[in-house]
Amino acid sequence: MSQNTPPRGQLTREAARQHVLDAIQETVGILYDPRFADILDGGDRDVTFIELEFDSLSAMEFCLQIDDTIGIEVEPADLVLYPSINTLAEHLMAKSAAR
């Protein structure tokens, strides 16, 4: 499904978090909202996908973005099981180590 060759190898926590943030921006663009400005400015605050106003359709789009950029398959279920930026980033980090 990936359009370009995604990077391989293990992701660091910071890289995984950045990929999550990028995919959120691509999907819902909500991080420009002043409520989340500190996150874009490099803060480490954790926010849930519900706070980011994800619905089932944006969850699907987010999964596509992650797959496109880092080649790791994520499903909408993962956004329930790992419901925030940091928990999902850690999940991606673990999955990247296993590939």
Add this chain to the structure above:
Amino acid sequence: MNLLTLHRDEARHAFFEEHSSSPPFFDTAMGCWIVANPRHIEQLLLEPRLGPADYAGPYEQLTRKRGLPFPNIQFASRHLPFCLEGAEHQQSRRRVAGLLSLRRAAAVEEMEDFVDRAFSVFDRGGTVELMSEVIAPLVLHAIRSVADARFMGADDFMASAAFFDRMLGPKKRLQLESRLGAIRSKLRDSIDGISQDEEGVRLTLFLAGYETLLGTLGESVHWVLRQHQAARLCDVPFPDFPPQTGVPIIERRVAESFEFAGVRLSAGERLRFYLQAFTYGDEPKAGIFGLGPRTCLGKQLSLEAWRIVTGALMRKPTRFRILEYEARSDNYIFTCPKTLLLEAS
């Protein structure tokens, strides 16, 4: 509380005890209303202001945004009663009910002919993997017979019930599309002049019949056996009605806003009904098949299959012990044992 996997977790028993008389509550993680009170489930399943869940929406989005084609999923969405409303829904249900009524006796006869052969694995002693060696072949016979499609194999149906799983990612949705395409090709290649309606009704049986019956029989047998470890199978008091269900959850969408049990259900919101709530205490066990205009059309066949399976088990003097049970975890909507390994002596 993780509601994504609650239906297959042991934690569900405490959950249903706690919520058996609670009003619906909104779960933000799942993004929908949760209904686990059997009385409320009964009332809401009869509520005309609720419509079918939107199974096609995510596929339409993938097509619109990424150009990914899903012609076979779209075909299924136009023929499966679960996706349809009004006259189309009634027409589609009538087609499925018609085929079931025409073919059920043949399916029952086929299961009865096959069951003793399937259960002869107990005679060899040692270990028996009940799902792959006994229940799955039996269910395959039943579904193929009802659909009058003996050319279909178990691999054709496996994981096709994922159609109803809204938590599927894009890759699995593409895999499902490809599986449905293969099923449809096989139907068209094997049945001369098959019409789209005849294809649609068989697709309904395969998608909604095979894995759900497999799950209901597997989960129910496991549920009874685990309470009678080390007994002889012929001494196990199997109930007349399957005590568990392979379809623990069904969903509906609010078509028109209304108040219910002190909460406001707004148009567009989803409701997730836990049919497992009917498996406890004195609740009417028939509730596991739903009720109202979308009641499970396979109920009668499921009950016949349960009667045949438990009858065969009760003819065995074999003493058993459950060595291993593992639930399938490849979807978030059905329950079904992946493994049910018994030691037979």
